[in-house]
Amino acid sequence: MDKKQVIKHLEAIATYLELKGENAFKISAYRKAAQALERDDRSLNEIDDVGSINGIGKGTKAIIEEFIETGETETLNSLVEEVPKGLIPLLKIQGLGGKKLSRLYQELGVIDEATLRKACENGEVESMSGFGKKSVEKILKALDDASLRPDRLPVSYVIPIKEVIESHLRMMREIEDFSIAGSLRRLKETVKDLDFIVATDHPESVADQIVQLPMVTEVVSKGSTKVTVMVEGEWNISVDFRLIEPDHFVTTLHHFTGSKEHNVEMRRLAKEKGYKISEYGIEESESGQIHTFTTEEELFNFLDLPYLPPEIRETGEEVSIESLPELVDLQHIRSDLHMHTTWSDGAQSIDEMAEKAIQKGYEYMAITDHSKFLRVANGLNEKRLLEQNKKIKEWNEKHSELTILSGIEMDILPDGQLDFDEDVLKQLDFVIASIHSSFNQSEEKIMERLMTALESPYVDMIAHPTGRLIGKRDGYPVNLELFIDRAAETNTIIELNANPNRLDLSWNWLQVAQEKGAKVAINTDAHNFKMLDDMKVGVQAARKGLIKRETVVNTWSMNDLVRFLKQKKGD
DNA sequence: GCCGTTTTCGGCCCGACTGTTTTCAGTCG
Known part of the structure; x- marks a missing residue:
């Protein structure tokens, strides 16, 4: 029995109560209790008395204790008997809350998606008080769309949409100021919808312009202070605009x-x-x-x-929080230590990437193309790697505004070997090791591979430690506690891959890494120069984990970083 | 259901919009 199960149980009770149309405060009391439990740092065993936690009173305490003891509770059991299970997913339908759904169940016998659809189609729903033609249309549309879209969309999907909308808002003269808000501004890894706050003295006119935007496929609602529209793409997403006086921005x-x-x-x-x-x-x-x-x-x-x-x-x-440490900020970033060029699978040359890095005001950067194992990415063999190394030296001789570190993103092979020998690695300034193959191995095998890399004195950093793609694949199984411990002990840098598809390592584990004294690098893993801009997303992700400036090695001067890497090798 | 030196009852965060109503409940964020 762990805390997560208890939390889920309390939340289930809240959901069922909602369907019963119970008192809203009672429902939120159960949710609050679940949150209070989640927020408490201690594990279930370490908590002597759950009743002492603020938000958990006598009633909830008894439920929790019953659940821990027996694995079930009378409260939820009787709720489950009372309320059909098929109603739960229907709560997600816009415009249907507990009260309305509860009436549909009691008055029309709606118990799941199929019965709801039928009741809409045969006119029963429309004839109920409180419902009308529009409610039915909305419900039917939601039922049609429901299977098409995941509940939350990956941040990598919504960022480009946000940017296009921003470019349009920027051109509207009557807008004094605007900003993205909501969970995207907080950089949640997945988001449900987009929220924009728009400051204007002419809300009607701005609202008219917004609903005319080319990406808008449907106007969901339009009032004097709020406009909601749908934007269609691979998935549909709803976008809210709050139109307010500049004073209230x-x-x-x-x-x-x-x-x-x-x-x-x-x-x-x-x-x-x-x-x-x-x-x-x-x-x-x-x-x-x-x-x-x-x-x-x-x-x-x-x-x-x-x-x-x-x-x-x-x-x-x-x-x-009484005082906040200095968190990492985009302005602190002095380099990007993971990027690709045309030498492997990148779109731009070394010169072009360097040019962009100079524009960003970086002091140094690392070119880290793929290694030979990754044939699909045109990975470099020893010969080409050393050639590239020479080219980079020549570049450095001609330029003073930026230093390029010669690096590699070396594969950790499925059998646990590293793709290059030590005598090759020795000649490089910055060595990244990463896994791109055999994701389905056991955790034990994956850990063996990662450990080999961590133990090598020549491996400076592990890139995208879990291999996840947000909303698309989970990555390979990593024992992150162990990984972080060993990375901290061996002074191996842990990457926060800033690519919004990855954000790997995730912010919550980075926080653990920082506590254990591990160092972090925020890198874009850019395969073209546009992707160098992902740094700002990476920095946001780091801040979410309360990562301090000093934890992030690419906020350091190059000399400090080089010294750190030398120390690691025992020089 | 939880909570409390303004408390053991009566609040609980606050406001906008929709669709349904003739003044508002339900839903949402």
Whole structure:
């Protein structure tokens, strides 16, 4: 029995209560209890008395204890008997909440997708009070779309959509300021929809322009302060625009950046101090005076909080942080240590990549093409690698504004061997080891492969440690505790691969890595120069894990990095 | 269902929009 199971059980109770149309506060009490348990650092065994946790009272405590003891609870069992299981997925349909669904069940006998569809089609739903023609249309459409789309979309899918929308908003003259908000601004790995906050004195006109945008395929709703549209692509995604007066921009942005838990904590804190927060400002409860702000920094400072960047506004715990260490920021980045060129499967030459790195203000960078094992990527053999090495030396002699480190992204072979011998690796400035093959091996075998790389004094960094592609594949099985421990002990750098498909290692494990003293590099793994821009996404992901500037080796000077790498080799 | 030196009852974060109503409940973020 572990904590996750208990959390799931409490959440299941909440969902069933919702379907019963129970009191909303009762439902949220169960959800709060689940969250409280999740947020507690301790494992289930380490918690003496769950009742002592804030948010868990007598009732929930009894349920938790019953569940731990017997693996089930009377509460959920009777709920399951009362409420048909098939109703649960129907809660996801826009516009159907617990109350309405509960009525559909009780009055029409709707118990699952099929019966709901039938009740819509034969006119029963439309004839119910509170429902009408439009409700039926919406439900039917949702039922048709439901199977087409995953619940949440990978961040790599939505970033380009966000950027196109931004380019249109930038051209609208009546918009004073705008920003992405919501979970994309917090850089969740997957998101449900997009939220934009738009400051304007002409909301009607701007709303008219927004619904005319070329990517908009459907207008879901259009009011004086909010417009919701659908954007079709491989998957459909809904996009909200909040149109607000410029004075309210910052408080609205904060509000809709969330997370929900963050907002709840902020409001609680504000209330303690005698204020009331809404998207329109912070109101003094006594006098009714409303404060607005020009930056989010001001807003946080007003409540005596340090500036909390969007990425860390997740669990609500961040609100009680007393002081925040200096987190890594895009401006701190001095290099990119993982990229490819036309020598293997990249699209640009060494010169072109270097040119771009100079434009970004980097002081140094590493060229790390694939090694010979990766034939599909035109991996370099020893001869070509040393040729490239020579070319890079020549480049460095001609240029003073940037130094290129000669590197390689060397495969860790399926049998655990490294693709190059030590006498070759010795001649390089920066050696990356990574796995691109045999993902389906056992965890034991995968760990053997990773350990070989970690133990080699010539391997400086492990790239994309789990091999995952967000929303597409899970990656190979890694014992991350073990991996991180050994990386920290051997001073092997752990990569945060900034490619939005990867974000590997993930922020939550990076946080563990930092605690254990491991060093991190944020790299783009660029295969063309546009991809060098992914650095900003990588930095966001790192901040989400509260990664400090000093933990990230590519914020260091080149001399500091070279010294660190030498030490590792025992020189 | 949880919580509390403004408390053991009556709040619980707050506001907008839709679709259905004739003033608002339900849903959503």
